[in-house]
Amino acid sequence: MKKIILASKSPRRKEILKNLGLNFVVKESAFQENNNIKLAPKKLVELFAVNKAKDVLEKSPETIVIGSDTLVVFENKVMGKPKNKQDAKKMLRKISSNSVQVITGLCVMSDEKIITKTKTTKVYFKNISEYEIDKYIKSKEPMDKAGAFGIQGLGSTLIKKIEGDYFAVMGLPIFELSESLKKFGVEILK
Numbered sequence: 001m002k003k004i005i006l007a008s009k010s011p012r013r014k015e016i017l018k019n020l021g022l023n024f025v026v027k028e029s030a031f032q033e034n035n036n037i038k039l040a041p042k043k044l045v046e047l048f049a050v051n052k053a054k055d056v057l058e059k060s061p062e063t064i065v066i067g068s069d070t071l072v073v074f075e076n077k078v079m080g081k082p083k084n085k086q087d088a089k090k091m092l093r094k095i096s097s098n099s100v101q102v103i104t105g106l107c108v109m110s111d112e113k114i115i116t117k118t119k120t121t122k123v124y125f126k127n128i129s130e131y132e133i134d135k136y137i138k139s140k141e142p143m144d145k146a147g148a149f150g151i152q153g154l155g156s157t158l159i160k161k162i163e164g165d166y167f168a169v170m171g172l173p174i175f176e177l178s179e180s181l182k183k184f185g186v187e188i189l190k
Contacts, residue, residue, distance in 0.1 A: 001185065002062070002110065002184070003024075003025065003060075003065065003067045004025075004063070004064045004186065005022065005024060005025055005026070005027050005056055005063050005064070005066070005079040006023060006024050006025070006026050006027075006065075006066050007027060007028070007029040007052045007053050007056040007065050007067040007068075007135065008028065008029070008066075008067070008068060008171075009026065009028040010171050012152070012171045013068060013170075013171045013172050014026060016022065016167055016170060016171070016172045016174065017149060017172070020174070020178075020188050021188070022167055022186075022188065023078040024066075025077065027059070027060060029051075029052035029053070029055040029056050030055055030093075030117055031048070031051045031052045031055045033048050033069070036050065037050055037146060039070050039103075039108070040072050041073050041078055042105070042118045042120070044071060044078070044105075045071050045103050045104060045105030046105040046116050046118055047105075047119060048067075049068050049069045049101065049105035049106055049116065049189050050067060050105075050107045050116060051067070052067035052068070052069030052107070053065040053066065053107040053108070053109040055102075057109055057111070059123055061111055062110075062111060064109070064110050064181070064186065065108070065109050065110070066106070066107070066172075066177070067106070067107050067108075067109065068103070068105065068107070068171055068172050069105045070102060070103070070168075070169075070171050071103050072100050072101070072103075073100060073102075073103060074095060074098070074100045075099075079146060079147040079148070080146055081101070081143070081145060081146055081148075082143060082148045085143075087140045087148075087167050088137050088143060088148040089133055089137060090149060091132075091142075091149075091156075091157035092133045092136065092142070092148050093155045095105050095125050095126055095129075095147065095148075096126075097125060097126070098124075098125060099123060099124045099125065099147070100120075100123050100125075100147055101120055101121070101122055101123075102120070102121045102146075102147070102164075102166075102169045103118060103119070103121075104118065104119050104168040104169070104171060104172070105117075105118050106118070106119070106172065106173055106177060106180065107184075108177070108184060110179060110184060112186070114182070115180040115183060117176040117180065118172065119164065119165050119173040119176055120160065120164060120165060120168075121162055121163065121165050121166075121168050121169050121173070122163040123149075123159055123162050123166025124149070124159065124160045124161045124162070124163075125149075125158055125159060125160060126158060126159070126160045128158050130159070134153055134155075134156070135148075136158070139154050141153055141154050141155060142155065146155075151166060151169040151170055153174045
């Protein structure tokens with residue numbers, strides 16, 4: 001069986017693959033995302049996932065590469081990772097008592113084939129007080145996450161409910177990944 005490579009340094013994606021019992025290595029993609037590209041968010045995450053996987057596959061042929069990208073969309077605008085604490089505060093105030101769409105693009109690629117999928121999940125937030133916003137930002141948890149929140153850890157206390165896939169919000173939609181890997185001869189449940 002070909003070696004599996006995760007084209008991401010995300011600890012959350014790594015954790016998901018580990019929990020599935022997959023043997024894999026991590027090779028971070030050098031692909032630079034550009035959120036200014038004028039594409040619909042679904043097309044954008046798919047494009048980013050493909051380019052991340054492609055970058056790693058070019059350096060590691062004869063492997064299976066998993067690329068993924070996640071965007072948070074609020075009122076039809078993409079929310080990236082906060083630039084600083086003030087930016088995180090602004091984002092958290094916006095999503096308080098509102099909902100966002102979390103769109104994750106997945107690409108599984110080898111020299112022979114490419115499979116892409118996207119998964120959209122709606123995340124609903126409670127009314128987040130200024131005190132909670134300040135405490136959450138002090139934890140540093142929101143600083144490396146699109147939309148300034150994580151579904152796991154402390155961020156879970158801000159979320160009322162989700163409609164969709166918990167793991168897609170974390171960064172890797174497991175069902176879509178499992179179905180895609182089968183087409184490369186990789187069975188998670190052996």
